[in-house]
Amino acid sequence: MSDKQIVLITGANTGIGLEVVKALYQSNASYEIIVGSRSLSNADNAIASVKQEFTSSRSTLSTLQVDIASDDSIHASFTEVQNRHGKLDVLINNAGASFDYAASQGKMSVRDAFNSAWDVNVTGTHVMTSEFAPLLLKSSNPRLLFVTSGTSSLQETEQFDTPQLARLNASPEAGWPKPSGMTPIVSYRSSKTGLNMLMREWTKTLKSDGVKVFAISPGFLATGLAGMGAEHLKKMGAGDPSKGGEFMRDVVEGKRDQDQGKVIRPTMVQPW
Template sequence: MATDKKILLITGGNTGLGFEAIKALSQSQTAYEIILGCRTISKGESAIAAVKKQFPETKSTYSTVQVDLESDESLEKAVEELKSRHGRLDVLINNGGAAYDYEVQDGKMTMREGWNKSWNVNVTGTHILTTLAVPLLLKSSDARLIFVTSGTSSLTETESNDTPALQRLNTPPAAGWPKQMIGISTMSYRSSKTGLNMVMREWRRTLLNDGVKVWAVSPGFLATGLAGIGEEKLKQMGALDPAIGGHFLKDVVEGKRDHDEGKIIRRDMIQPY
């Protein structure tokens, strides 16, 4: 169905950073057709109902599509549905992701299961969805492709202990084995997000002559509960309101960081590789 609204798909849109991005976009003067990609449609519909209640005067409209980043069949069906409904895609925000380090640490997953699942969701599934969606992006006059990465993914900053956050990530444990964990357990998560940064750069190279703008957005240390240790504990460690990250994503969608296209960006800087 033809529409003048910007067609935007965001994965993982029913909770955390994705939900905050939808709320931020709902306050925009630009009208969007915001499509929530989520594994469970009922959760997406509940998120839409909450946004409509909070922003009854919004210019945007909403819908859901089932997206399971671990299922090629799900991703193929999702893109076919978008093609049938809209015929194009103006913005793809690859926000869906997960961290499994604590499940491995607590014995709920084997190391191989946790690492494979982390890369499957955060990198492989995201890359496959992007590959399927690119033909729809190429039909847009202002296509935008966004990968949500992590501040923990910087290789350069693994050599730094300049801030409390970097100290939690990079302080080496005492000699001996087994090692006692310091700070937050993130090894498979941050490794997968470093891999995602390269996926972004490869997509930027691939689509450069097509005029598609590409970024990796590093939203900051947010109290989303992604790390599996709870929002309140994260806030005690200095995590920020997820709404800050949501408004950052809105800014990228609406052109405020076009001068940093092709880069890994934070709210106030380009993130070191």
Template sequence: MAAKLALITGGNTGLGYEIVKALVQSSKSYTILLCGRSIQKAQDAIKELQSEFPNSQSTLSALQVDIEDDDSIKKAFEEVSSKYGKLDILINNAGAQYGSSIDWDDLSSIRKAWNRTWDVNVSGTHIMTYVFAPLLLKGDDARLIFMASGTATLAGTEPMDGPIYSRLNGPPPAGWPKPEPNTVAPYRSSKTGMNMMMREWYKTLRNDGVKVFAISPGFLATGLAGGDEKSRAQMKAQGAQDPALGGNFVKEVVEGARDDDVGKVVRWYATPVQPW
């Protein structure tokens, strides 16, 4: 059986890297397009994976993609279309969280953080999907995957038990300004919007046989906000899990483990389907 062609945005670091690593270790064979904004970083990530897994049945190729740049997306499409003529799996992993960079005394800083977070997590992800959709229609049992968030659910705004929920959902003291501005709000809001975008793509591609999912990977110690090892250690102290858990779950979805839940936000922890 021919290797399936999988494209993973933001594949050179964090959860994206763990997704690629999980696919590389699969008993199934893949042709994996590891995408990064920097082609050099994508190539470096491939060298690491090839060194760690020299006997993998899968092959890896680097592809430059910046989902904030339409020309970059179009160029990547032309390269994939010319070389392969199809795409079996598109994993929209690239994401961003800019809330921690806000200068709260500068309205333009607030606007920039919100707009850029939405541009990456919603608009850029949508455009990436829109451009590559024709190749998915030519794919074999094609799958379109969006990376959701456990923070991006209306039901999830209610609990306050435990340190994570109390920090996310607990109201601040009365008065203004608030002592701790809500830096996660742009990310949380954008991922909630992305969930509806996933549903729109599920509707759009349903009659084409493309299986569409959003995956909520759990609270993982990744570098989403540009964190270093120290910040990741702090995340682990707060209960963050090994990113490999998220990578392995994405592989399971790619390989059909959750096909009964197509069109939904699925997860490996708590309830199988994330409540809206």
């Protein structure tokens, strides 16, 4: 059995997930980084790009096919990790999806968009965590991370003191129908608020087992998640996704242990 820390990241072939892979791969610590993806070819391509960008590392990279919207896929991935490593030190529940933009464009119904968002962002994440919990309990220093959103804070829905909050919380004019707005994220935002409660439940469930649990709010970063493209998001003020990867590496390496059980941002605890 390897003495490396075994880290599994779902949705790791692109976006924030890939940035976490890169950040861990550059660390002075030694990891077995499992790149979880719905497509093995996409995971292979992601690993190739990382190795091309960073020619040396103390860590190793491997792929894992896992679709968190499928119980069968989750169970098969658990069996594979169990057979390969016998334990898991860190599970980063990064896989997530937003379907609001598709609904606003008439490509999905509102019901399908909401159900799909909750199925991936909450239900699938819960099933994934439930399946892999036994492997986490075999670690001497287990960590469980849920990637949430800065838009998930209930308290901040009443704030307008930053340009982002002013835009996010602005009320439309009277009348019906209401305009969809530039960033329709109501199902995504709601599901990530639900994910925060899921994190609190897992904090309670695994407290006596010594598992350190966090919800990670990486900030407004230029990824393709919202369906609008990274360049469009940059124009709206989104930051470099690499910052999110570095932040999660810090959490994996114990730099925010005082904030376990909370929703955390790079420089603060996110209000509930």
